[in-house]
Amino acid sequence: MRRKRRVPESHSDRWLVSYADFITLLFAFFVVLYASSQVDHAKMNALGEAIQHAFQELGVLPDSGLPVSGAAAGKLPGTAAAPAIKLKHEADLPGLKKQLEKALAQEIRDHSVALSLGPDGLVISLRDLAFYSSGSAAMRRDAQASFSRIVAVLHGYDLRIEGHTDNVPIRTVQFRSNWELSTARATGIVQDLITERGFPPEQLSAAGYAEFHPVASNATEDGRKLNRRIDMVVLRSGAASTAPEPSTVTPQQSSTPRREL
Numbered sequence: 001m002r003r004k005r006r007v008p009e010s011h012s013d014r015w016l017v018s019y020a021d022f023i024t025l026l027f028a029f030f031v032v033l034y035a036s037s038q039v040d041h042a043k044m045n046a047l048g049e050a051i052q053h054a055f056q057e058l059g060v061l062p063d064s065g066l067p068v069s070g071a072a073a074g075k076l077p078g079t080a081a082a083p084a085i086k087l088k089h090e091a092d093l094p095g096l097k098k099q100l101e102k103a104l105a106q107e108i109r110d111h112s113v114a115l116s117l118g119p120d121g122l123v124i125s126l127r128d129l130a131f132y133s134s135g136s137a138a139m140r141r142d143a144q145a146s147f148s149r150i151v152a153v154l155h156g157y158d159l160r161i162e163g164h165t166d167n168v169p170i171r172t173v174q175f176r177s178n179w180e181l182s183t184a185r186a187t188g189i190v191q192d193l194i195t196e197r198g199f200p201p202e203q204l205s206a207a208g209y210a211e212f213h214p215v216a217s218n219a220t221e222d223g224r225k226l227n228r229r230i231d232m233v234v235l236r237s238g239a240a241s242t243a244p245e246p247s248t249v250t251p252q253q254s255s256t257p258r259r260e261l
Contacts, residue, residue, distance in 0.1 A: 093117060093121060093122045093234060093236060094117070096122055096153065096157075096234065097115050097117060097122055099153055100115055100122075100124065100150065100153065101115060103149045103150075103152075103153065104146065104149060104150065107130070107146050110130070111127065112126070112127045112129075112130030112131070112143075112146070113125065113126060113127065113130070113146065113150075114127070118233070120160070120233055120235055120236065121233050121234045121235045121236040122233070122234040122236075123231050123232070123233050123234075124150060124231070124232040124233075124234070125215075125229045125230070125231050125232075126143075126147075126150075126229060126230040126231075126232070127225070127226075127228070127229055128165075128225070128228030128229055128230075129225065129228070130143060130146075131143040131146075131147070131230065132185065132230075135170060135172050135174075135175065135181065137174075137175075137181060137184035137185045137188050138188070139188070139189075139192075150232070151193060151197055151199075154199075154232070154234065155197075155198075155199065156203075157203065157234045157235070158203045158204075158234070158235040159193075159199075159203060159204050159205070159232055159233065159234060159235065160204075160205045160206075160207065160232075160233040160235060161186045161187075161189045161190050161193075161204065161205070161206045161207070161230065161231075161232055161233075162186060162206075162207050162208075162209060162213075162230065162231040162232075162233060163181070163182030163183055163184070163185040163186035163206075163207070163208040163209065163230055164182055164209050164210070164211070164213055164214075164227060164228065164229050164230070164231065165178040165181060165182050165210055165211050165227065165228055166178075166211055166214075166218050166223075166224035166225075166227045166228050167211035167214075167218040167224075167227075168218075168224065177210070178210035178211055179208055179210045180208075181208075181210075182208035182209055182210050183206070183207070183208025184208070185208070185230055186206040186207055186208050186230065187206045187208075189206070189230065189232070190204050190205075190206045211227065214226075214227040215227060215229075
């Protein structure tokens with residue numbers, strides 16, 4: 001007798017396998033979404049403030065005027081505070097002038113330091129007699145405290161250090177002319193700022209102008225005192241690190257005898 005062929009049984013519940021796989025994937029998807037949503041909001045806010053502050057420092061975003069937290073001031077959670085770097089293109093020179101006026105109130109009253117805003121930036125004039133002995137390029141020890149208060153607020157700014165003299169000729173063992181004296185004083189300050197104060201060399205320049213950029217007449221002793229100076233120029237945006245425009249005051253020949261040591 002011929003055997004009948006067995007017909008395979010149909011399983012109507014095979015769809016459950018695919019459904020179970022789909023549910024498993026869907027569950028994993030929502031687990032990932034849930035895990036992604038559980039972040040430390042405090043750290044995220046701190047990071048956002050720090051990024052905003054950095055863009056404001058670079059001038060990309062305008063300053064909102066709102067107070068910033070420690071993170072925006074340069075300290076992220078778990079990191080050391082980073083020094084705020086002032087960029088020359090966004091330097092608040094009038095604000096810096098007021099800050100220096102407060103720190104140097106006594107020196108300004110004594111006329112040993114003068115502050116002024118010029119075309120190139122903020123000019124901090126150190127009077128010769130208050131900071132240097134005659135014919136010397138070494139800063140006096142009793143002037144170091146005043147100098148330290150000045151440079152304490154100048155980190156991060158582009159500076160041009162200018163040496164100036166009066167028109168009285170000088171010829172000493174160390175310096176054969178006012179050119180050499182003015183240049184030595186300027187480069188001496190630059191060297192001090194780099195080696196002792198930690199200033200970046202690329203933000204500094206030095207120049208010696210001898211008697212050829214006076215701010216007063218050399219015909220009087222009072223005028224010559226004003227012309228003997230070191231100018232620390234905090235450069236504003238676009239100011240070139242080159243010689244300033246010549247003064248409109250013509251140097252006068254003096255009958256004062258030549259300084260010789």
